[in-house]
Ligand code: SF4
């Protein structure tokens with residue numbers, strides 16, 4: 030890894046309440062130099078027949094990333110700042126283990142490229158002091174990139190949560206979900 | 219001869235719309251641009267700041283402009299993709315002319331100009347000056363708007379000039395002038411952040427002004443309550459404290475009832491009402507019989523919600539009220555606006571910090587474009603073309619005799635009617651696509667076909683431009699320098715990033731050459747856009763929209779200046795009315811009595827369903843540009859008809875069934891989108907598409923008596939299930955727009 034000035038104070042926050050389903054994040058993500066016009070963030074309706082509620086799925090950058098752990102080719106690398114990088118193109122064998130293993134359903138196999146691709150938190154931007162594309166453009170700031178202190182000051186009604194429980198598996202992540210005050214962990218049954 | 223020269227399919231094959239995508243690795247030079255040009259998004263009235271990457275005189279991408287104070291880098295999908303216009307293969311690369319049976323052939327500028335001028339002169343000689351009309355658009359800069367106003371009156375010498383703001387903002391403008399004497403949102407968005415109650419009426423902010431949602435969330439983080447008035451549960455109403463699902467056309471019943479409740483409970487600012495307003499007594503007299511039962515019946519909003527909204531609004535200390543097309547696109551648009559303003563005035567929450575009132579302009583320069591005189595009844599500085607003093611002042615600025623200044627002309631839709639009557643024979647239009655954007659567009663098409671000569675200035679061959687005898691290849695937002703005025707009244711700078719490609723010319727240069735050939739060249743010699751702006755400053759001086767103190771330098775140095783700004787040492791006016799001196803003749807804010815009346819077309823046995831129209835986030839207005847940008851098309855490829863499951867069950871309609879929607883004007887088929895987020899008695903269709911996908915072949919051309927805005931937002935329709943399913947691969951229909 031080249032030397033960077035990646036600022037570890039900065040974190041990523043997602044607040045689904047605010048998402049207006051506009052897809053600006055997807056389009057901006059695709060502009061990232063490394064993405065070949067594919068988006069690594071995905072916006073979905075929960076149940077459009079009932080509500081305009083959308084969710085947005087970005088790589089959570091797990092502290093102990095399952096995708097990397099299950100990769101037989103050692104193609105997924107987590108750097109010293111905790112960023113979990115997209116599959117190394119020269120190593121990835123397109124087996125989809127990571128796709129199946131990720132508890133958040135994040136990595137996608139690009140069928141055409143026979144390669145797993147996922148968000149690397151706009152490493153080219155974040156390591157140069159810029160914000161990730163998606164969080165920069167998000168018009169409602171459902172996606173926010175900044176310090177925990179900032180977000181706690183700005184959004185007094187909610188708290189950032191980065192601990193998840195999937196059955197017996199506890200996962201801590203670099204990306205935070207904004208939840209109602211008093212929440213400490215998200216339990217996914 | 220403004221009939222189509224050949225089949226629509228052939229025209230589309232040649233000129234699009236075709237979807238364009240960026241190359242997989244980005245445009246050449248997107249990683250190492252030659253320069254980054256600070257400018258603004260070309261679409262809605264937010265005019266978000268953005269930096270365009272330029273490589274070899276082509277736009278190669280964008281970079282967020284973090285320092286621009288309104289949006290700090292934030293953009294909606296249209297803003298992210300706006301850079302795709304410049305490289306688009308559909309671009310008309312030089313002037314073209316209609317060739318019967320064939321389509322369009324390139325011609326020289328010389329021929330385009332001389333033919334155009336000789337036809338203008340022929341028509342005016344034969345039928346009179348006003349028989350040649352002009353229509354323009356407010357995606358144009360202030361400089362171009364100003365120049366068009368002068369061009370029509372001084373070079374074309376016609377009274378018949380109007381603009382597409384007539385389909386957008388004019389009801390708000392009419393209401394603002396009546397109440398405040400001045401036509402602008404009273405505050406900058408900065409005041410929103412600390413308001414304790416925010417009422418948003420008929421404004422799908424999440425899809426039409428997405429970057430404004432952040433301001434509303436900031437207010438909510440500060441404890442604000444949000445009231446949303448809309449027939450649909452728009453994305454941003456999902457979490458609102460109150461969502462009032464008004465029936466289209468019922469708005470003034472709702473606002474009148476809220477006022478009545480406020481009076482009954484004495485949630486009023488008596489001091490403000492007494493000292494700074496007039497007309498209060500007549501206004502409350504008009505609503506004295508409104509009770510909640512009646513209001514529920516007329517507005518369609520449950521009465522407990524109406525009461526809750528009145529209480530929330532009435533008791534607050536600070537508040538902000540905003541509205542947009544949802545209440546303005548009506549035959550009583552001005553009344554709807556006034557009924558909103560009455561709520562603001564009753565509480566006196568205006569002209570002070572964290573309190574305000576704003577009408578959100580839909581088009582890029584919807585604000586500035588309505589100030590500089592390309593409306594049929596208006597001169598620069600928002601002056602009145604029928605006022606002798608105003609006429610005299612502008613005639614002097616323009617160096618013409620006042621008696622040569624044409625009078626008030628016809629509005630956009632009235633021009634269409636005048637073509638049908640044979641009074642208008644020729645037309646020039648710029649940046650206006652009435653075949654998609656005007657209501658009752660089969661009638662509009664017939665009108666275009668009756669024109670003896672029609673010239674269009676545009677960058678893409680829009681549905682309307684297909685009818686032109688000559689199309690002059692103009693310039694994009696990024697190809698000309700100028701200013702625009704955002705929805706909050708902030709004048710910002712548009713910078714030229716690239717020159718017009720190929721044989722295209724800057725719009726301003728096209729107009730100047732036409733003026734020259736029409737014999738008015740000495741009145742139109744502007745070496746730069748700044749020269750036009752400097753003349754505009756003088757022309758607006760002393761008017762209600764006073765730009766005199768605004769200079770290019772000041773705009774750049776401050777990243778925008780709010781008008782009015784009467785002198786060079788004046789900092790501009792983000793918040794109006796702090797001195798409590800309103801721009802009305804008596805200096806007071808005016809309450810206006812509004813007596814509820816129904817929409818011009820109500821449902822009946824034959825047409826039992828309410829039809830309303832609006833927008834989606836990935837498209838902009840008539841789609842001339844956005845229906846050519848691949849990713850924006852993919853997001854919402856074709857217009858869907860939103861229908862509530864209860865009504866769908868009644869008709870046996872399932873999701874994606876093709877339903878024929880029929881009104882007294884026309885019929886068209888749309889795939890059903892069965893959603894609980896719309897009223898049970900109303901269907902919604904977005905209007906951005908043309909031809910057989912056009913919602914505006916169904917809507918009605920009835921006009922508001924004051925603003926002459928058409929009633930896009932309500933008409934009566936019937937639904938006829940066709941038994942067919944809509945296409946699964948939705949994008950296959952997206953690029954077409956057949957007759
Ligand atoms: S840009 Fe923001 S608001 Fe829009 S879809 Fe993405 S997360 Fe949601």
Ligand code: SF4
Pocket residue numbers: 096099100101102103104105116117120121122123124125126127128138144145
């Ligand atoms: S798809 Fe590629 S990155 Fe994912 S587990 Fe297989 S080899 Fe590793």
Ligand code: SF4
Pocket residue numbers: 259260261262263264265266292293294295296297298426427428429430
């Ligand atoms: S369309 Fe409007 S909100 Fe979207 S980026 Fe452009 S100016 Fe901003």
